[in-house]
Every structure is written in structure tokens, then in C-alpha cells.
Amino acid sequence: MSNIRNIIESELNRVSLFKSKEKLYPEYLPSSLPHRENELKILTNIFKPMLLTPGTISHKAMIVGGIGTGKTVTARMFGKEFTQIAKKRGLNTSYVHVNCHRDRTLFEVVNEVVRQLRLPVPQRGLSVREVLNYMLDLIDGENLYVIVALDEFDYFINVAGSDAVYFLIRVYDEFPDKVKRLNFMFISKSATSLSMLDPTTESYLMKNLIMFNPYRSHELYDILRLRAEESIFEGAVSDDVLKYISDAVGSDKGGPGNARAALEILLIAGEIAEREGLMNISLDHVRKACSIVEPNAVMLNDTLPYLSFHELLTLKAIATALAESGEPYVNTGVVEEVYSRLCEEYGIEPRKHTKLYEYIVNLRKLGILISSTSLKGRKGRSTYISISLMPLDVIKSKVDELLKVKVIHEGSGN
Ligand SMILES: Nc1ncnc2c1ncn2[C@@H]1O[C@H](COP(=O)(O)OP(=O)(O)O)[C@@H](O)[C@H]1O
Ligand SMILES: [Mg+2]
Known part of the structure; x- marks a missing residue:
């Protein structure tokens, strides 16, 4: 018993290296906007x-x-x-x-x-x-x-x-x-x-x-510095760490110049450090974070929360169908079957064929799917679709997370 209590007590007492983590989230409005x-x-x-x-x-x-x-x-x-x-x-x-x-x-x-x-x-x-x-x-x-x-x-x-x-x-x-x-x-x-x-x-x-314009490395450094001061305890993140991230993302150093990616790398590096029980962020934590935060993931995080319940379900159906078939593309007919199966699992009425097609078109416009109407060696004119952005299980787990929330808030409403 006391062992369990100790574990819980010591975790509760452990001071985090973050003083307010939410200040690294994209929706937070910072106190100033350097370089804008x-x-x-x-x-x-x-x-x-x-x-x-x-x-x-x-x-x-x-x-x-x-x-x-x-x-x-x-x-x-x-x-x-x-x-x-x-x-x-x-x-x-x-x-x-x-x-x-x-x-x-x-x-x-x-x-x-x-x-x-x-x-x-x-x-x-x-x-x-x-x-x-x-x-x-x-x-x-x-x-x-x-x-x-x-x-x-x-x-x-x-x-x-x-x-x-x-x-x-x-x-x-x-x-x-x-x-x-x-x-x-x-x-x-x-x-x-x-x-x-x-x-x-x-x-x-x-x-x-x-x-x-995309941010240059020294601009990202100033942005990171400011946000780090607001969100992380002094001493937990060194200048070297911030410079390393700025250089990895800065447009003048061959990076995308995307401040959201830079902030996410800092956040994830901090989380990795914490999980290791450490009170400061090392370059190695940053390297690990860089390998997780890639631009496509950033794009997807930006887009997925705005999808409706049935659009998310359609995306899940596509990811599932691709995983099950092991093929690079999947036919929309197969997607429809998996979609109906998923609706059954969720205990909801599937949307009509035309509606499903509309969802697929929309996912394509958002850049989440790629499609091809005629695949070599296949008969007929049915549409083949695929997800190019990231591993299927990553997509599926992100979608599942959102579906859980939407089931509560929206139900099968849209
Ligand atoms: N000049 C800046 N100063 C401070 N934070 C910034 C600055 N530019 C971007 N950010 C932060 O970077 C993230 C992405 O910015 P955002 O406005 O969402 O980019 P966009 O809309 O161009 O995709 C947000 O967390 C935002 O607060
Ligand atoms: Mg934006």
C-alpha cells in the first residue's frame, strides 16, 4: 500500500519542467509577436x-x-x-x-x-x-x-x-x-x-x-525564446537547444520556416525529457522530437479537428481498408464496405453513397488523400484512393481520438 502511495505522492510532488505547458499550444495567444x-x-x-x-x-x-x-x-x-x-x-x-x-x-x-x-x-x-x-x-x-x-x-x-x-x-x-x-x-x-x-x-x-514569409532561423529563435520563457521554468531549456530547433526549422537553413513546427518540437522534447524523469531538455530530446514532428503531421493536426464525424469515419475506413489490403491504393467500393462496417460498430446509420463520395472528394481537397481514376492493369473506371501523408496506424489513432470526442459532442449528427 505504502509503496503505491509513495509512487503517487512522489509523482504528484515532482515539479514539472513546464510551468504552463498550454502556452506552447498553437491556439495560445502569446504576449507579443516578434518579427511580425x-x-x-x-x-x-x-x-x-x-x-x-x-x-x-x-x-x-x-x-x-x-x-x-x-x-x-x-x-x-x-x-x-x-x-x-x-x-x-x-x-x-x-x-x-x-x-x-x-x-x-x-x-x-x-x-x-x-x-x-x-x-x-x-x-x-x-x-x-x-x-x-x-x-x-x-x-x-x-x-x-x-x-x-x-x-x-x-x-x-x-x-x-x-x-x-x-x-x-x-x-x-x-x-x-x-x-x-x-x-x-x-x-x-x-x-x-x-x-x-x-x-x-x-x-x-x-x-x-x-x-x-517563412521564418528564418534567428526569427524562430526569438519566437521560441519568448514562448519558452512563458511556458518552461528557467534553466530547463538552454540557448543551445533553442538554437538547434531554430536551425532545424529555419527557412534560411533549408527548413520550412514554420513556427508551429518549431514550437511543437520544443513541446515534445520537453515531454520526452519529463518522461525520462529529467528536469531539463537536452539536444538528444530535441533530436527525438524532430523525428516525430514532421511537416505532414503538423498539417494533419491542423486539419483533422475540423472534420465532421462522418468524414473522420470515412478517413478511418480508408486507413483500415489500406491496412487490410496491404496495397498502395484502395477502391472506393471497398472503402464503402469498411465504412458501413464501422458505422455498425458505432451503432449509427451509414450515410448514402453520394454523401460518402462527397466526403472523399473533400478529404482530397484538403490534401489528406491522393486519388487516381485509372490504375494500370485494372479494369473499369472506379476511383482508387490512398493516404500519402503518414503511417496508417498514426492516422488511425489520431482519428480515433477525435471520434471519441465527437461521439460525445456531435453524436452522428453530421
Ligand atoms: N511572430 C510570432 N511570435 C510568436 N508566436 C508566433 C509567431 N508566429 C507564429 N507564432 C506561433 O506559431 C504557431 C503557428 O502560428 P499560426 O498563426 O497558427 O500560423 P499559420 O496560421 O500561418 O499557419 C502558433 O502557436 C503561433 O502562436
Ligand atoms: Mg492558420
Whole structure:
């Protein structure tokens, strides 16, 4: 008994090398943003006229950059500070951040804006146009100005189409005399999807484009230093360790320049050290962490949480089918069989064939799947799909984790 108690007591008393681990998580908003000062200045200048001549035009900024270049965090921090400063100066302003991986249709985006602004718009039975008009009237009534950030905007263009984009961008075309209260920030991984829009819209957005470049090694070092100070006890992580990570990830040293990957390496290295019962992080812990955190894993962690229950189940079916067959690709027919079997295991009704196909198309658009319609030596025109990103068991365990949570929150709702 006392042995067990000792084990538990000593584990409880053991001080962690992390003082607050959650400050290394991607969703945490840090106290400052080193090396994004210039980007913050440009954003300020784009939205400055909101304060000087409120309501005359609807302002739009376009943020473009690769994964982990700080687009989301910079937009959020700008939104938070700008609205507070605007309020102090007497302009009632709100910032709304919408992730288009989660809210993919025009209807979902508009409803999410309404939800975040806590506007009493009737929930059911209205068209998008009606919801939007309702919203415009309500924010008129409250004398409110809004900056809407559409994160993962390239995905929205691809899935919702250019008409949906125009609907948002030209929201005031119908009402030229209305006070322009909605402003936009579009956040995208690349500018190429903009070519889907007409030249006028494209050039307008390009004019207000802010490029977020991959971080160089010394920039990552400053970012890591700051986050390490907030999250890890002094002395537990040396300069050498931080430099090593910065060099491994820095764009000038051949790395991706992705701050998210750098922070994740630090987090995992710390966890490995802790598991070994040590109070500081060594270079060897970092090397181990580097082998775990690879860019594809970072991409997947970014995307999977936004998938619906049935999309996750479809992905699990694909991973299972690939594992069972041992082949590089698997036929969608086989995926459907495994999917039905999984639905049975979860005690839920499978979605129709067309819906399943839609999920597969979506997973492909997200870059999770690769597909091929005609495989050499096979008859027929059925689609063959595969997962190229990472080992199947890793995907499966990530998906299982998320499914567990979604079973509780969403059930088989979507
Ligand atoms: N300049 C910076 N200063 C501090 N933290 C940063 C900076 N840039 C990125 N980060 C951190 O790196 C991670 C990834 O940034 P994020 O904004 O999600 O990148 P993106 O949206 O471009 O993929 C987040 O944890 C974020 O807080
Ligand atoms: Mg982002």
C-alpha cells in the first residue's frame, strides 16, 4: 500500500519542467509577436480609415503565407487590439474569426459571424441573403463596425466557389447608400486560388495583400525564446537547444520556416525529457522530437479537428481498408464496405453513397488523400484512393481520438 502511495505522492510532488505547458499550444495567444511588426503596421494602415472615416467603404486585407508563418495568430492579435483601441476612440468595433475548414459554405460562414456577434437572428427558415440583411440591420441598430477574418480562405474559394466569395465581397453593391460596417480579412496559404475570381476583384485583393514569409532561423529563435520563457521554468531549456530547433526549422537553413513546427518540437522534447524523469531538455530530446514532428503531421493536426464525424469515419475506413489490403491504393467500393462496417460498430446509420463520395472528394481537397481514376492493369473506371501523408496506424489513432470526442459532442449528427 505504502509503496503505491509513495509512487503517487512522489509523482504528484515532482515539479514539472513546464510551468504552463498550454502556452506552447498553437491556439495560445502569446504576449507579443516578434518579427511580425511590419505586417501589423500594414494591417493597421489598411483598417485605419475605419477610424478616420467610418462607414465610407468596406475595407479588405489579404494575408498570404505558408503554414506556421503566423497568419492566424497575427490576425487574431490584431483583431483583439484594434477593436479595443477603436472602442477607446469611440467606435464600437468587433472582430470575428471564422475558420473555413470548419465553416465551409456561405451559409455556415454567415451564421458563424452572426453567432460570434451574438446577434438575435432567427435560426431557421431564412435564406443566406435574408440572414445577411437581418444581420446588417442589427449591426446598424447597434452602430457596430465589424472585421470578419476568413481563415483558410483558399479552401473556401475551392469549396464554396467564386459566387460565394462575390456574395461576401460585394455585400454592399445592392445598398450603395448604406453605412459600410462589414470589413474583411482574407487569410490564405497561397494567392493562386485568387485567379478563380474576376480580374477586378483579384487585383483589388492583390493590392491589399500582405505576404507572410517563412521564418528564418534567428526569427524562430526569438519566437521560441519568448514562448519558452512563458511556458518552461528557467534553466530547463538552454540557448543551445533553442538554437538547434531554430536551425532545424529555419527557412534560411533549408527548413520550412514554420513556427508551429518549431514550437511543437520544443513541446515534445520537453515531454520526452519529463518522461525520462529529467528536469531539463537536452539536444538528444530535441533530436527525438524532430523525428516525430514532421511537416505532414503538423498539417494533419491542423486539419483533422475540423472534420465532421462522418468524414473522420470515412478517413478511418480508408486507413483500415489500406491496412487490410496491404496495397498502395484502395477502391472506393471497398472503402464503402469498411465504412458501413464501422458505422455498425458505432451503432449509427451509414450515410448514402453520394454523401460518402462527397466526403472523399473533400478529404482530397484538403490534401489528406491522393486519388487516381485509372490504375494500370485494372479494369473499369472506379476511383482508387490512398493516404500519402503518414503511417496508417498514426492516422488511425489520431482519428480515433477525435471520434471519441465527437461521439460525445456531435453524436452522428453530421
Ligand atoms: N511572430 C510570432 N511570435 C510568436 N508566436 C508566433 C509567431 N508566429 C507564429 N507564432 C506561433 O506559431 C504557431 C503557428 O502560428 P499560426 O498563426 O497558427 O500560423 P499559420 O496560421 O500561418 O499557419 C502558433 O502557436 C503561433 O502562436
Ligand atoms: Mg492558420
